[in-house]
Amino acid sequence: METLKGLNAWDVLNNINDGVVIVDSGGKTLWVNTAWDRITGLNRLDVLGKRMADVVGEGFYDRSVTEAVLQSRSITTIPQSSKTGKSLVSTGIPVFTGEDPREIQYIVICMRDITELKDAEHRLKLASEQNEQFLRQLEEFRKQSAPGHIVAESKAMRDVLELAGRIARVDSTVLITGESGVGKGLLARYIHDCSPGRRGGPFVPINCGAIPAPLLESELFGYETGAFTGAKRGGKAGLYETAHQGTLFLDEIGEFPLELQPKLLHVLQDGAVTRVGGTAAHRYDVRIVAATNRDLEALVAAGRFRADLYYRLAVVPIQIPGLRRRQEDIIPLAAFYLDRYNRRYGLRRQLTAPLLDRMTAYPWPGNVRELSNAIERMVVTAETDFLTAGQFDFKLHAGDDAAPAASVPNPGDERPLRVRLAEVEAEIIARAIRDHGTQAKAAQALGISLSTLIRRQRHGRPV
Numbered sequence: 001m002e003t004l005k006g007l008n009a010w011d012v013l014n015n016i017n018d019g020v021v022i023v024d025s026g027g028k029t030l031w032v033n034t035a036w037d038r039i040t041g042l043n044r045l046d047v048l049g050k051r052m053a054d055v056v057g058e059g060f061y062d063r064s065v066t067e068a069v070l071q072s073r074s075i076t077t078i079p080q081s082s083k084t085g086k087s088l089v090s091t092g093i094p095v096f097t098g099e100d101p102r103e104i105q106y107i108v109i110c111m112r113d114i115t116e117l118k119d120a121e122h123r124l125k126l127a128s129e130q131n132e133q134f135l136r137q138l139e140e141f142r143k144q145s146a147p148g149h150i151v152a153e154s155k156a157m158r159d160v161l162e163l164a165g166r167i168a169r170v171d172s173t174v175l176i177t178g179e180s181g182v183g184k185g186l187l188a189r190y191i192h193d194c195s196p197g198r199r200g201g202p203f204v205p206i207n208c209g210a211i212p213a214p215l216l217e218s219e220l221f222g223y224e225t226g227a228f229t230g231a232k233r234g235g236k237a238g239l240y241e242t243a244h245q246g247t248l249f250l251d252e253i254g255e256f257p258l259e260l261q262p263k264l265l266h267v268l269q270d271g272a273v274t275r276v277g278g279t280a281a282h283r284y285d286v287r288i289v290a291a292t293n294r295d296l297e298a299l300v301a302a303g304r305f306r307a308d309l310y311y312r313l314a315v316v317p318i319q320i321p322g323l324r325r326r327q328e329d330i331i332p333l334a335a336f337y338l339d340r341y342n343r344r345y346g347l348r349r350q351l352t353a354p355l356l357d358r359m360t361a362y363p364w365p366g367n368v369r370e371l372s373n374a375i376e377r378m379v380v381t382a383e384t385d386f387l388t389a390g391q392f393d394f395k396l397h398a399g400d401d402a403a404p405a406a407s408v409p410n411p412g413d414e415r416p417l418r419v420r421l422a423e424v425e426a427e428i429i430a431r432a433i434r435d436h437g438t439q440a441k442a443a444q445a446l447g448i449s450l451s452t453l454i455r456r457q458r459h460g461r462p463v
């Protein structure tokens with residue numbers, strides 16, 4: 001304490017960082033330290049000798065901590081703002097007379113400038129609001145580019161979705177028609193997902209065109225022990241049974257074998273299935289969605305599809321128009337798939353206006369599947385981040401030229417005919433896979449089995 005000898009208490013109070021004001025028991029300002037001017041942005045002379053209530057009345061502060069202490073007779077802290085725009089926090093400490101511990105002798109007020117803190121708080125709030133907004137957008141974006149999202153900007157496609165959403169709530173059989181790659185499978189799934197009573201149940205797709213008739217019957221309806229050679233002991237549930245309380249999606253229903261059609265019709269009418277080799281019929285709760293890219297009415301007229309089955313399936317027909325008939329969807333789809341492939345390959349490709357013009361004018365015979373493939377191809381093969389119209393033209397020409405280039409024999413080619421034919425075959429297969437999206441679909445389009453396609457594709461590779 002020796003070293004503090006001679007230290008002036010007022011000097012100390014003048015040199016601290018907080019504003020200090022001393023007022024008397026009547027609320028009149030007795031003393032103000034020098035830091036107060038800086039902290040409040042005001043001038044001490046404007047308040048010295050004045051009652052704090054008057055200082056507030058003159059608008060120097062929005063409220064008085066002195067008044068609060070005089071009322072509460074205890075230490076009080078309040079937020080204040082000064083007319084200079086400072087945000088302050090003030091603590092008033094009552095000092096009582098020695099004789100009467102309830103009688104205030106004077107009040108010491110400490111003030112701290114929290115303008116910067118307030119600003120920081122405000123900025124933080126803004127930043128966290130922006131962050132939340134950004135996260136919401138990202139979430140929206142993530143949901144949109146997630147598999148299963150349906151891009152539908154055109155009125156035609158919005159009408160399709162609206163109808164699908166409406167009929168999802170009832171159990172009527174739906175027949176979705178449209179060219180290959182328009183999104184029939186996607187829409188079938190959408191109907192299932194929109195169906196409140198079924199979305200928790202199974203969605204069971206079956207490609208009726210990809211399975212030979214005898215196998216299709218047991219796949220679809222199941223079989224009992226000993227139904228045929230090689231049948232499993234204990235039998236096997238069919239897909240119809242598996243779809244109980246869910247949706248059975250009969251894809252490529254136009255290919256459904258004529259000889260099995262009466263059984264399917266019977267099941268659809270009754271909701272009851274008898275396994276192959278079995279006798280007892282069991283009832284299941286299954287919603288049927290069928291799809292085809294064939295003209296079923298023409299198949300009916302040609303005697304290749306039963307009229308009664310057609311009418312049973314087409315209770316609610318939904319036609320998805322080809323992409324060239326809903327051009328407004330082309331750019332949103334391009335952006336949607338660009339985002340998907342950019343993420344998948346960790347790239348930052350961008351679409352350019354001339355490319356989008358070219359894509360909008362293109363007729364898209366393979367519909368959305370072709371568009372998705374085209375974007376993926378451009379994304380992975382581009383040399384810069386800008387996808388150009390030239391790349392799209394190149395893709396078209398590569399597609400157009402592929403078959404002729406391979407099928408017209410090169411005059412200088414001396415290799416055996418077998419080798420050259422295998423090469424042409426492989427090119428045709430590669431092109432069919434590009435156009436149809438999968439090996440199975442390509443095999444079907446070319447009228448060969450999947451295993452033949454795979455074998456011939458392999459043989460055609462240059463050795």
Ligand SMILES: Nc1ncnc2c1ncn2[C@@H]1O[C@H](COP(=O)(O)OP(=O)(O)OP(=O)(O)O)[C@@H](O)[C@H]1O
Pocket residue numbers: 148149150151152178179180181182183184185186187251291292293333336368369372441
């Ligand atoms: N509107 C759309 N938005 C986003 N993706 C779509 C849309 N339509 C189709 N697709 C996508 O295009 C591809 C082909 O769609 P889908 O398999 O459903 O067509 P499809 O009509 O059933 O074809 P196919 O008759 O050849 O079986 C799928 O990858 C699907 O996710």
